[in-house]
Amino acid sequence: MTFVRRAALCSLLVAITVLASSSTQAQSSINWDSLQKEAVELFVQYLKIDTTNPPGNETRAANFFAELCKREGIEHQVFEPFPGRGTLWARLKGDSSQRPIILLNHTDVVPHSPEFWSVPAFSGQIKDGFIYGRGAQDMKSVGLAQFMVMVALKRAKVPLKRDIIFLATADEEAGGLLGAGWFAKHHPELLGKAEFLFNEGGSNMVDQNGKVLAVGVGPSEKTPAWLRLTATGEPGHGSIPRPNSAVNRLLRALNRLLDYSPAVQLTPVVEQSFKALAPLLPPDLAAKYSNLREAIKDPAFARTLESDPGAKALTRNTISVTMLNGGNKVNVIPPVATAEIDTRLVPGEKLDRWIAELRDVIKDDSVKIETVLAFEANASPIDSDLVKAVADVVQRRYPGAIISHPVLAGFTDSHYFRVLGVHSYGFSPFVAPGRELGGGFHGNDERIGQKAFADGVKFFYDVIERLAK
Ligand SMILES: [Zn+2]
Structure with a gap:
């Protein structure tokens, strides 16, 4: 996927909510060192499951999560509408005073070329601080992190206002019709009129010194x-x-x-995404990003902007x-x-x-x-409680970082849920400088930094707890 910049409304960052004392108690009952270690071990096991699509065989991944759900006593169900193409649904019940949150992830991965890999793609090897495997970025890391959030909430008996629904789906890499598309169409009742959904498609900005500049919450x-x-x-x-x-x-x-050359079409969500980045830019450029509609009338600026193929793709x-x-x-x-x-x-x-x-x-x-x-192409609002929850946690965890709102040039399974009225966002909990984050998205030697992964589990937990407690 290709990401581009967006704008964070500074006002979102103003309200810093300090964790209530009850929340601190729940947190204190979680031993994070051991939970993060367990997350790495389970992630390695998950990476060993070959779910290359085609053909998929995602039932293997669905069964992997089903076994873990059984162990944890988490309500769950595996659906296999097409042979081998399983999808897992699991739920932690809240008190229903607020609408559910869906944690969406796809279990299939794209094919790889073994001759270009330095380790076998389904070995889950850990080397020089990186965890290797097809899916390490896209998106078994996010899926496993989401799952561990659910496990941590369950074990700590955190009282929830919202159901947490974990959905590990097949077939995203081929369009998702046999996975998320099938589920959204045939089992909307199991989504409980969810209000929010977290999915892949987020991107964060961290400078070379490790200072976090922006955490992305992608609305469209x-x-x-x-x-x-x-x-x-x-x-x-x-x-x-x-x-x-x-x-x-x-x-x-x-x-x-x-x-x-199709005409420039600035949509509000793209304007917002540029505007959100303005605080990170030098003043002259910041002024232009803050008002892209005006700025793009200047042919010199338009040429500069469009020399970036990613930016060009978002404006037409x-x-x-x-x-x-x-x-x-x-x-x-x-x-x-x-x-x-x-x-x-x-x-x-x-x-x-x-x-x-x-x-x-x-x-x-x-x-x-x-x-x-x-x-149908829809956008989710950038002033929702979900965005505020992320902003609160970011402000505590990464003071000074902005919330950006990347619009993807590519697409994910989120559209299946946006049309049902679920506000859906691209979000990555992994925040680290490029050299520590890993890489190989759809490429060779796909890997993620072990520390970035483990830290991401905790970051994701803090966000979900903030939103659901
Ligand atoms: Zn993906």
Whole structure:
């Protein structure tokens, strides 16, 4: 996923809530050293489970969590709507005076190329302070941290106002239809009209000296509009060219799309995300980020901003041509040619409007446009109790850090829940300078710093306790 900057409303940072004394008691009954050590051990076990998607085999991960739930006496259920593609649901009951919180994580991981790894990808090896394994970043680390939060709350018998629902789902790396999508559609009753959801997609900023500059609470993401273009034309022998062949029509259509630059569309959530970063910038740039709508009218600033592909992607719809299919013999002019294009829409954009815009660009009604995959793009509010809870904990834990509101250029499973009215946020509890955080997201030698991971379990606990107690 690609992250970009956002704006934190300073007012969110003003209200610092000191932990109530009862909270301190609950905390004191948790032995954090031993819980963090246990978290690392369980994380290593979890990383050893191969849930490469395809094919997935996420039932293995669901059963792993189910066994742990049994041991802890936590209510749970494994669903396997498709063979091998299990999803686990678990719940800690609160007193229902407030609506539930969902801790969402996906258990599948992307494939890897063993020849580029220095350790086996499912060995869970710990080396030089890093825990290695496919999923160490994306996102078994977050999933296990979420689970340990639930375990800690249960063991310490923390009284909760809200149910805590832990959802470890299959299939996110292939779009989530068999995991989070299936669950949200078939078992909304088990979500208990949740108010909030934590998911992947957060990003934090820490300088080289270890000073925490920003903790991200991501309220939104761009949405995919994957489209298939189909051109038809008269087939024939390659020796007699046909100007309006299927392939030629398709190429003309694609060329028009490649030459086309969709207009800048600043959505409120993207403006907020830039504005939140202003406190971290030198005054001249801070003024521009604080009022992006005005600043972007200056062509020099717009050029600078758009020289960053990540920033550019957030301020407009984008088009990437990714798949082409024409004839299968060099001397045959085929009757049909297709292309698939990965277009991404700014939050709030309407699919029908966008397709109409593309039709105008292509200027050839004989080229059909079909939707392969598209979701509604929603945003969650940045002044919610969840954001305030994170801000409170951050202010105590990392004084002076701001709350940023990254909007993802990519997408996660959060959209399945935002359409149900659940305010959903990207949040990473792992806060460390890059060199201590690890890396290899979807790449080689995926790893996370052991200390960053262990600290993250405690940080996440503090946030959830603040919000649910
Ligand atoms: Zn992920």
